[in-house]
Amino acid sequence: MATAFFLGGLPAMALATEPPQRIVSLDLCMDWALAHHADPARVAALSPLHLRYPIHWINGHWPTHDGSLEQIVRLQPDLVLAGQYSALLLRERLRTLGYPVQVLPLPATLKQVESYERRLLELMGRNPELAQPAPALSTPQPGAKRLLLLGSNGIGTGRDTFEHQIIEQAGWRDYLTDSGHMQLDLEQIAADPPDAILFAAPEHQALANRFAEHPVLRRSIPADGWLSTDYWRWQCPGPWTWDLIRQLNQWLD
Numbered sequence: 001m002a003t004a005f006f007l008g009g010l011p012a013m014a015l016a017t018e019p020p021q022r023i024v025s026l027d028l029c030m031d032w033a034l035a036h037h038a039d040p041a042r043v044a045a046l047s048p049l050h051l052r053y054p055i056h057w058i059n060g061h062w063p064t065h066d067g068s069l070e071q072i073v074r075l076q077p078d079l080v081l082a083g084q085y086s087a088l089l090l091r092e093r094l095r096t097l098g099y100p101v102q103v104l105p106l107p108a109t110l111k112q113v114e115s116y117e118r119r120l121l122e123l124m125g126r127n128p129e130l131a132q133p134a135p136a137l138s139t140p141q142p143g144a145k146r147l148l149l150l151g152s153n154g155i156g157t158g159r160d161t162f163e164h165q166i167i168e169q170a171g172w173r174d175y176l177t178d179s180g181h182m183q184l185d186l187e188q189i190a191a192d193p194p195d196a197i198l199f200a201a202p203e204h205q206a207l208a209n210r211f212a213e214h215p216v217l218r219r220s221i222p223a224d225g226w227l228s229t230d231y232w233r234w235q236c237p238g239p240w241t242w243d244l245i246r247q248l249n250q251w252l253d
Contacts, residue, residue: 019042020123022044022076022078023079024080025082026090027047027086027087028053030081030083031047032050032058032232033081033117034046036239037121038124040062045062045065045077046065047067051064067087067090069093072090072094073099077099079100080101081101081102082103083103083104104116106236107162110134110137110162110165110166110169113134113242114131117239131239135242138168140172140173145172145252146195147167147173147195148175149163150199150211154212155183155184156175156176156181158179159177159180161180170246170252171248175194186216189216190216190217190219190220196225196226197217198228199227
């Protein structure tokens, strides 16, 4: 295993000051962040998750590893990137073998999106000033329209969530006033419907999506009150979060 400590015949530490040339991602959100920012020539491999959850702007030409320690060692990465809760055993084994592993916790606030992006650019050897600055935080007007963010299995998103911050930053009021994610009540929605519903769930027929098709719900909200965005934008915070906020804000008009 001694070769695991070397990159191209030189000790990895000797190249620590050089921008990484063989970056490996271990999870989906990092795949997307790398594909957004990195030169493909400097990415040794994305995780296999980006193939399971494809998005239109990542084509099939990116190299991909199979998630095994053996294949990643063969790639000889000079930077391994992972999220806070992903690939725990794999990343610790890579650290034991001497590979530089960096863990970036996903943002929990809009301000942290900017910090997350700046840190990623810094690790890649790029100028952190290229990160999109977070907008000044705002709160909706008292009479602002109410938006219900509806996910799979009839789960709604309330206060004290990242999604709630997106909704309010876009100028809407969150329809749900309780904290966290909760099971929705059809009778409550019918008696006091929101101004709009954003169905944030995968676009495929599944039992988990049947709640959104319920006749009571469809009668309670007019057709033009049903909004739709790219589902992937809600899955991982990133620079695309600002595009999502702008899109939601435009719908207020």
